[in-house]
Amino acid sequence: MKIGFIGTGNMGSGMAANLLKAGHALTVHDLRKAATDGLVRAGATWAESPMEVARQSDIVLTSLPGPPEVKEVALGAKGILAGAKRGNFFIDMSTNSPGTVQLIAAVAREKGVAVFDAPVTGGVTGAAAGTLTIMVGGDENLFGTVAPLLDVMGKKVVHVGDVGAGNSVKLIHQMLGAVTNQVIAEAFVLGAKAGLDLKKLFEVLANSMSASPILTEKYPRAALKRNFDPGFAIDLAYKDQVLLFEMAKELGVPLSFASLVLQKFMEARARGLGARDTTAVILPLEEMLGVTVKL
Ligand code: NAD
Numbered sequence: 208m209k210i211g212f213i214g215t216g217n218m219g220s221g222m223a224a225n226l227l228k229a230g231h232a233l234t235v236h237d238l239r240k241a242a243t244d245g246l247v248r249a250g251a252t253w254a255e256s257p258m259e260v261a262r263q264s265d266i267v268l269t270s271l272p273g274p275p276e277v278k279e280v281a282l283g284a285k286g287i288l289a290g291a292k293r294g295n296f297f298i299d300m301s302t303n304s305p306g307t308v309q310l311i312a313a314v315a316r317e318k319g320v321a322v323f324d325a326p327v328t329g330g331v332t333g334a335a336a337g338t339l340t341i342m343v344g345g346d347e348n349l350f351g352t353v354a355p356l357l358d359v360m361g362k363k364v365v366h367v368g369d370v371g372a373g374n375s376v377k378l379i380h381q382m383l384g385a386v387t388n389q390v391i392a393e394a395f396v397l398g399a400k401a402g403l404d405l406k407k408l409f410e411v412l413a414n415s416m417s418a419s420p421i422l423t424e425k426y427p428r429a430a431l432k433r434n435f436d437p438g439f440a441i442d443l444a445y446k447d448q449v450l451l452f453e454m455a456k457e458l459g460v461p462l463s464f465a466s467l468v469l470q471k472f473m474e475a476r477a478r479g480l481g482a483r484d485t486t487a488v489i490l491p492l493e494e495m496l497g498v499t500v501k502l
Pocket of ligand 1: 213214215216217218219236237238239242270271272273276279280300301302303327328329330331438439440443444447
């Protein structure tokens with residue numbers, strides 16, 4: 208099958224590279240052409256627009272920042288649906304709003320194009336290693352057709368319900384991830400202020416009931432090394448929290464801890480940290496308390 212990939216940024220570049228390695232014919236597009244250079248060198252074909260990608264593909268995948276970009280790339284004048292043929296598939300792997308992907312799916316259905324939302328977790332290292340967890344919403348009867356492709360990019364691929372359900376699961380996951388990210392920053396600043404040996408603190412926490420991959424894998428290669436290159440940018444994490452609150456508001460569910468984290472992301476963005484990694488939420492805390500956390 209011929210595959211198209213649009214949005215080859217931090218996540219998409221690794222995911223697309225794994226599709227190439229698995230032997231798939233791949234057509235790529237990104238707003239920043241340079242973001243596709245490595246893939247083109249590895250054998251992918253560049254296309255000028257999402258419409259061109261779709262014309263040359265049976266299945267088109269996207270990994271884009273969020274709802275406005277996915278809408279434009281899917282439904283725009285030179286978008287995927289302008290080039291897709293009956294029987295094609297479109298799988299959006301961005302973190303998107305359930306409503307946006309459902310709207311796109313309804314338009315696509317008229318054209319005979321099946322839409323799945325398949326957001327991911329596992330970060331840039333998981334994207335590069337092909338070990339993502341992928342939560343998939345869409346027609347269960349057609350899931351078997353796209354599952355082998357998703358298996359190339361993920362170690363755990365779960366069909367979670369109809370189209371949109373993938374993003375509902377993902378936004379709940381983002382709530383846990385963002386709260387965990389914030390509380391780890393506070394834990395290390397508290398440890399520094401208490402004069403603890405931070406290596407020892409890390410060793411204990413990493414082997415405790417409160418350990419998580421954000422603590423054991425993400426922090427050590429990011430904030431704890433003073434490396435704040437994204438990774439996962441605060442701007443994208445903020446976008447996810449806004450989408451989470453749209454969902455929670457619609458359902459009337461209060462989210463106390465996520466409300467605080469939303470404010471922390473807003474504060475970080477106001478301080479000019481939006482393009483930095485999510486672990487950079489530690490920087491305002493360090494400044495306030497006059498400590499530096501480094502292992
Ligand atoms: P990124 O900003 O690195 O990549 C997005 C890419 O989309 C960029 O290369 C950008 O040029 C391109 N793009 C933007 N608008 C476009 C358009 N209209 N047409 C074509 N290309 C366009 O972001 P990322 O970190 O790779 O994240 C991608 C998606 O995956 C986001 O929805 C994010 O929330 C989600 N996600 C990210 C991570 C992570 O750790 N980075 C983890 C899980 C999920």
